Amino acid sequence: MARNTKTNAPAVKITWKEVKRQKFLLFWAAVFVIYGVIFYYLPLGGWIMAFQNYKPKDGFLHSKFVGFDKFIFLFQDDTFLKVLRNTLGMGILNLVSTFIMAIVFAILLNEVRSKIGKKAVQTISYLPHFLSWIIVTGILHDALSTSGIVNEVLMKLNIIDKEVNFFAHPGFFWPIVAFANCWKETGWNAIIYLAAITSIDPCLYEAASIDGAGRWAKIRYITLPGIKPTIMILLLMNVGNVLNAGFEVQYLLGNGLIKSVSDTIDIYVLTWGISQNDYSLGTAAGIFKSVVSIILIVIANYMAKRAGEERLF
Amino acid sequence: MKKKKSSIADKIFVACNTLFMIAFVVITLYPVLNTLAISFNDGIDAVRGGIYLVPRKFTLENYQTVLGKQNMMTGAYITLLRTIIGTVFALVSNALLAFIVSRKRFLFKSQLSLFWVITMYVNGGMIPVFLLYRNLHLTGTFWVYVVPGAVSAFNMLVLRTYMQGLPDSLEESAQLDGAGYWTVFSKIISPLCKPVYATVALFVAVYQWNSWFDAMLYNRMKSEYTTLQYELMKLLSSVMQQSGSAANAAAAGATASAVTPVSVRAAATIATMLPIICLYPFLQRYFVAGLTIGGVKE
Numbered sequence: 001m002a003r004n005t006k007t008n009a010p011a012v013k014i015t016w017k018e019v020k021r022q023k024f025l026l027f028w029a030a031v032f033v034i035y036g037v038i039f040y041y042l043p044l045g046g047w048i049m050a051f052q053n054y055k056p057k058d059g060f061l062h063s064k065f066v067g068f069d070k071f072i073f074l075f076q077d078d079t080f081l082k083v084l085r086n087t088l089g090m091g092i093l094n095l096v097s098t099f100i101m102a103i104v105f106a107i108l109l110n111e112v113r114s115k116i117g118k119k120a121v122q123t124i125s126y127l128p129h130f131l132s133w134i135i136v137t138g139i140l141h142d143a144l145s146t147s148g149i150v151n152e153v154l155m156k157l158n159i160i161d162k163e164v165n166f167f168a169h170p171g172f173f174w175p176i177v178a179f180a181n182c183w184k185e186t187g188w189n190a191i192i193y194l195a196a197i198t199s200i201d202p203c204l205y206e207a208a209s210i211d212g213a214g215r216w217a218k219i220r221y222i223t224l225p226g227i228k229p230t231i232m233i234l235l236l237m238n239v240g241n242v243l244n245a246g247f248e249v250q251y252l253l254g255n256g257l258i259k260s261v262s263d264t265i266d267i268y269v270l271t272w273g274i275s276q277n278d279y280s281l282g283t284a285a286g287i288f289k290s291v292v293s294i295i296l297i298v299i300a301n302y303m304a305k306r307a308g309e310e311r312l313f
Numbered sequence: 314m315k316k317k318k319s320s321i322a323d324k325i326f327v328a329c330n331t332l333f334m335i336a337f338v339v340i341t342l343y344p345v346l347n348t349l350a351i352s353f354n355d356g357i358d359a360v361r362g363g364i365y366l367v368p369r370k371f372t373l374e375n376y377q378t379v380l381g382k383q384n385m386m387t388g389a390y391i392t393l394l395r396t397i398i399g400t401v402f403a404l405v406s407n408a409l410l411a412f413i414v415s416r417k418r419f420l421f422k423s424q425l426s427l428f429w430v431i432t433m434y435v436n437g438g439m440i441p442v443f444l445l446y447r448n449l450h451l452t453g454t455f456w457v458y459v460v461p462g463a464v465s466a467f468n469m470l471v472l473r474t475y476m477q478g479l480p481d482s483l484e485e486s487a488q489l490d491g492a493g494y495w496t497v498f499s500k501i502i503s504p505l506c507k508p509v510y511a512t513v514a515l516f517v518a519v520y521q522w523n524s525w526f527d528a529m530l531y532n533r534m535k536s537e538y539t540t541l542q543y544e545l546m547k548l549l550s551s552v553m554q555q556s557g558s559a560a561n562a563a564a565a566g567a568t569a570s571a572v573t574p575v576s577v578r579a580a581a582t583i584a585t586m587l588p589i590i591c592l593y594p595f596l597q598r599y600f601v602a603g604l605t606i607g608g609v610k611e
Contacts, residue, residue, distance in 0.1 A: 012418045022420060024494040025413050029425055032410050032464065036428060039461050043437020043445050105337070108330050121334050123594050124341055130589045132523035134546045135582050139344040141553060142575075147362050149347065183340070195605045215326050240434065248526070252549065266439070273440040274530065286438025294434060 050284035056277075070284040080268060080285065087264040087289075090177050090250070091242035097178045099238075101186045103231065106193035107223055111215065122194075125187025133248035136184050141167075141253065144176065167253065170261040177249050192234065193227055200226035236304055240297035243289050265289050345586075352376070352583045356576035375580035378572045384536060385544050385581065392541040395458040396521040403517045404510060406463045411472035412498045417481060426473075429466040443530065452531040455538055458524070468513045471603060475509040476502060512603025515596050522589060541585050548578040 012018060019026065045060075050070055052063040074080045105125070112118045128136065143149050146163040154160045166172045204222050213221070246264030254262035265285055273282020346366050351359050352375050354368035363369070379385055413419060414426045437445070442461075443452075451457040479502065487497050503510070525542035532538040552574045 012420060014420055018418075018420065022416075022418070022494070025416060025419050028409055029413050029419075029421060032406075032413070033425070033428060035464060036432060038449075039445075039464075040432040040436065043441035044435065046437050046441025046444060049441070108333055111326070111330055112334060113327075117334070121338055123597065124338050126593060126597070126600075127345070127590065128341060130519055130523075130593050131586055132525065132542050132545075134523075134525055134542050134549060135586055138545070138549045138552075138578060138582055139348060141549070142348070143344055149343070149365075152362075187341075191601055191604050195601070214320070214322060252546070255553070269439050274443065279440050279444070282440040283438060286440060290435060290438060297434065 047283060047287055049280050050287050052280055054280045054283075056279070066280075070280050071288070073281065074284055074288065079263075082260055083263045083265050083268045086250075086261055087243055087246045087266075090174055090264065091245040093174055093178045094181045094245050095238055095242055098181050098185055098189060099231075099235065101182045102189035103193055103227070105186050106190040106197060106227075107219055109190065110194060110197050110223070111219075122187065125190065127187070128184045129188035131184070133184075133252060136180060137249055137252040140176070140180055140183075167255060168257045170258045173253075173258050173261050176253070180249050180253075181245075189234075193230060196227040196230040197223060232304060236297075236300045239300040240293045242296060243293050348579045348582050351576055352579035354576065356573035359576055360573065375572055375576045376584070378577050379580045379584060382544075384539055385541070387537060388539045388541040388544040391455070391458075391538055392522060395455070395524075395540070396518050399459045399462070399521040400514050400518045402459055403463050403465070403468070404514050407465065407468045407472055407513060408503065408506070408510065409498065410464060411469050411476055412502060414469075415473045415476035416484075416494075429464070429469055433466040446531060453535050453538075454532075457531045458521070458527055458538075458540075462520075468516060471513060472506070472509055475506060479505055508599060508602060511596070511599040515600055516603070519589065545578070545581050545585055548574065548581055552578050 048060055049063075051065055051067060052060070053066050053069075054060070054063045058064075109118060109121060109125075112121065144166040145151075146165055150166070151160070151163045155163070166176060200222065204226075205218055208218050208222060243265065247266040250262050250264050251267055251270075254267070265288075269282045269285050269289075272278045272285070343366075347364070350364050350366055350368050353371055353373070354364055354375075355370035355372045356375065358370040410425075410429070414422050414429075416422065419425075436442075446452050446457055446461065451460065483501055483505075484497050487501050492500070523542055525540060525546050528538065528540040528543035529546070
């Protein structure tokens with residue numbers, strides 16, 4: 001989708017005349033390249049810090065090189081191994097739960113017959129996407145606090161007989177984060193599936209009705225296969241983001257009691273790099289994250305290619 | 314697709330589906346409406362609990378407190394400014410870049426596209442970026458909110474896809490009439506791109522409005538460049554520190570004022586989300602269209 005860069009127009013030769021004709025384009029292209037080099041490529045040069053014992057006063061040129069020492073330290077550091085586990089765990093849990101929720105929601109919303117009802121539910125479903133994580137975590141904190149609505153409902157239903165402090169038990173944290181992600185993004189993520197469902201040929205449904213297929217059969221044999229390419233490409237795009245999925249909620253909702261399950265790689269980088277001024281260690285952890293993300297994208301892409309599905313590149 | 318006779322299984326399905334949708338709407342809206350009720354309720358009274366959708370002891374004091382806070386007002390001003398300047402800046406840059414790479418005759422179109430697509434997958438990470446901004450003297454200024462994120466490969470690709478869909482003859486006939494590339498961009502392509510411009514502007518504006526991390530990381534010491542969300546975050550952590558326990562909240566309430574951190578935060582939350590809530594329903598068709606052309610993701 002959207003990546004059809006192949007144009008079969010004859011290649012334009014680089015001639016002086018053509019350059020002169022395109023001077024406006026070339027000038028601005030150069031401006032954008034300079035901008036991109038500064039803001040996106042130059043920081044990559046900072047990766048050198050991960051292989052040094054970087055001291056701000058010595059700079060890149062005079063800091064001592066230490067090879068892979070920082071990486072070795074990372075993998076012997078219990079805290080790092082824990083944050084790695086947390087990042088992966090929450091990343092996968094979020095990915096799976098938001099994915100399933102969005103698909104289920106899109107399919108069920110599509111089955112709603114009332115036009116007004118459908119429109120109203122959909123409009124409401126987008127709302128949380130536009131709220132910042134600060135607002136979402138604040139709301140969540142209220143709802144799950146000991147005097148919050150969740151405890152109240154559970155007490156009324158006699159499921160629990162004493163308020164639960166959800167933010168004090170390590171076991172609740174990952175599900176809470178997954179729920180927060182689902183609450184915020186289900187409606188938004190469903191947009192693309194709803195669009196894909198709309199583009200399924202209505203004749204298929206009519207034919208199935210004539211053959212006596214019920215709703216479940218239609219969902220299973222027409223809707224789901226119809227949106228499968230969309231599901232695949234979204235999955236591909238998001239696999240690379242698994243490690244990126246852990247910062248704001250964890251940073252905002254984490255507390256001393258549950259630190260061992262809530263801290264993620266990004267928080268680790270922030271603590272070591274910015275607060276403790278150990279730039280080298282922070283950078284090394286950041287590089288590790290980038291490299292794993294790229295490997296994940298390449299693997300996902302390769303598997304999609306093997307399975308004959310759409311792929312990213 | 315109308316069925317002549319709906320079976321029992323069908324009826325059960327419809328009933329369950331309706332229940333699901335109602336539950337979905339309640340879970341989505343309730344926390345927001347509850348915050349709204351608390352924001353209009355007397356702070357100390359709210360500590361007793363039991364406020365759901367309507368305030369019990371109505372007051373505007375929470376909002377007065379929010380409006381009376383200097384840092385909140387500064388935050389609102391900076392947030393508004395960064396949203397406007399940031400959106401205009403990002404839109405112009407991304408549109409121009411997309412225009413360049415979508416020209417069929419442009420000499421380096423695939424190289425330039427690749428140059429930007431790479432930035433979607435590889436980035437320096439928090440520390441090198443932080444050091445770079447510091448060396449460029451961007452930290453401690455307003456511009457750190459606007460300049461670094463001006464071009465994003467994702468938004469550029471959304472715009473490029475749309476521009477590639479426009480007929481080439483538009484450009485060719487304008488050039489026969491002697492129009493330069495700037496004229497083609499500003500007078501011919503841009504007016505046709507209004508819907509996709511609206512989409513990208515919306516994405517950037519929401520991002521700018523909701524940002525807080527950059528304020529915390531780069532301008533922590535500069536209270537004159539604080540943002541609304543960052544101020545809200547400080548309120549949130551002050552609430553969390555004296556979390557839950559009614560004793561603490563009552564102690565806070567023992568001071569003369571009838572506001573508590575919880576009620577003030579509720580008011581600030583509502584004030585912060587209000588502009589977005591009022592606007593987004595009207596922009597629906599733009600973001601729906603934008604997501605569908607752009608492929609995916611935020």
